[in-house]
Amino acid sequence: MVKNKKFILVKHFEGEIDKSCLKLEEENVPTLKANEVLTEALWMSVDPYMRPYSAHLPLNSVMIGSQVAKVVESKNERFKVGQLVLGYFGWQTHTVWNPSEMSSALGNPYVLPDFGDLPPSLGLGIVGMPGLTAYFGLLELCDPKPKEVVVVNSAAGAVGSCVGQIAKNKGCFVIGFAGSDKKVKWLKETLKFDAAFNYKTKDVSEALKEAAPGGVDVYFDNVGGEFSSSVLYQMKDFGRVAVCGSISSYNADHKHLPKATIIQPPLIFKQLKMEGFVVTRWKKRYEEGIGQLLKWVKEGKLVYEEHVTEGFEKLPDALLGLFQGENTGKAVVKV
Numbered sequence: 001m002v003k004n005k006k007f008i009l010v011k012h013f014e015g016e017i018d019k020s021c022l023k024l025e026e027e028n029v030p031t032l033k034a035n036e037v038l039t040e041a042l043w044m045s046v047d048p049y050m051r052p053y054s055a056h057l058p059l060n061s062v063m064i065g066s067q068v069a070k071v072v073e074s075k076n077e078r079f080k081v082g083q084l085v086l087g088y089f090g091w092q093t094h095t096v097w098n099p100s101e102m103s104s105a106l107g108n109p110y111v112l113p114d115f116g117d118l119p120p121s122l123g124l125g126i127v128g129m130p131g132l133t134a135y136f137g138l139l140e141l142c143d144p145k146p147k148e149v150v151v152v153n154s155a156a157g158a159v160g161s162c163v164g165q166i167a168k169n170k171g172c173f174v175i176g177f178a179g180s181d182k183k184v185k186w187l188k189e190t191l192k193f194d195a196a197f198n199y200k201t202k203d204v205s206e207a208l209k210e211a212a213p214g215g216v217d218v219y220f221d222n223v224g225g226e227f228s229s230s231v232l233y234q235m236k237d238f239g240r241v242a243v244c245g246s247i248s249s250y251n252a253d254h255k256h257l258p259k260a261t262i263i264q265p266p267l268i269f270k271q272l273k274m275e276g277f278v279v280t281r282w283k284k285r286y287e288e289g290i291g292q293l294l295k296w297v298k299e300g301k302l303v304y305e306e307h308v309t310e311g312f313e314k315l316p317d318a319l320l321g322l323f324q325g326e327n328t329g330k331a332v333v334k335v
């Protein structure tokens, strides 16, 4: 009998990720019925959205998340044994699902395109949701032009590293912020960012005055809070701001959210355009985005890095690690 291992959310997180909120269970995998598919997880994703989104997950549900999984049995003609599928099946090793009954707000399962020699885990990263977030968020909301100054934070992470590289490929002057000197070195030497700073040791306003004395055209924000107030006060007239994430506040108590310097003065007097987004807005264009990102990776126009944690049981540690800045590039778990 095949066994499914799964993590159940038994308590909502309060403050930092607490591993005791997740309980590991095991169960028998049921026999397939007509039209059903059985997949086995190969790679699992840990993403910052899991912290805010899990607050709305009913207790005792399987923890939310995406995975690259292999079809191991199929009674559905659309999915064949051996195919690799990207699905939001949650934190479990084996999933029985009926393609015609899937209706995830996060996106329905799809067969991965041919990655050639590239690792299939990229379907969770630069050729998956984080890459799509960078691609659509930057290009659709900010429309970066050659020579414009683009600032991105959490720049050595999955989304930020892709944003910065797409902006570089568009001919922009790219400034990244990350939380360690090692990450800063990677941004400058490997990803060829024009400037990069460790926000833990360098004041953000001072850094921008040094690197972009004329001001910032585009700000892709993954962090929020006071960091963002600082950047907004350094924007040029008609600057564009994509509000992608607010990881600095995800662990905060929502009744006592951190305060930041008001942002209305630069919004008004610099006539900024600032827009929040969720990547699923472009769900109907995912195929286009994935095709483009994969092409750029194959052409060497997008460089990727993965932070791999070994073992399904280590998922909670890997999720916690995101909030401790452990990862350079995309954080994934090898099952």
Ligand SMILES: NC(=O)C1=CN([C@@H]2O[C@H](COP(=O)(O)OP(=O)(O)OC[C@H]3O[C@@H](n4cnc5c(N)ncnc54)[C@H](OP(=O)(O)O)[C@@H]3O)[C@@H](O)[C@H]2O)C=CC1
Residues within 6 Å of the ligand: 047, 048, 049, 129, 130, 133, 154, 155, 156, 157, 158, 159, 160, 177, 178, 179, 180, 183, 222, 223, 243, 244, 245, 246, 247, 248, 249, 277, 278, 279, 280, 322, 323, 324, 325, 326, 327, 328, 329, 330, 331
């Ligand atoms: N709007 C959307 O549709 C989507 C939004 N997102 C958002 O994009 C952002 C980046 O996601 P992703 O690339 O997957 O994650 P990353 O790979 O960037 O990993 C998270 C990183 O965040 C940084 N970080 C953690 N805590 C803090 C903090 N308190 N202040 C500042 N930085 C912190 C750490 O890097 P460092 O060492 O630099 O501190 C850490 O490595 C997140 O805010 C996420 O919620 C992601 C996907 C879709």
Ligand SMILES: CCCCC/C=C/C=O
Residues within 6 Å of the ligand: 048, 049, 106, 107, 129, 244, 245, 278, 279, 280
């Ligand atoms: C498909 C997953 C959507 C994730 C949206 C993330 C928002 C903030 O992190």
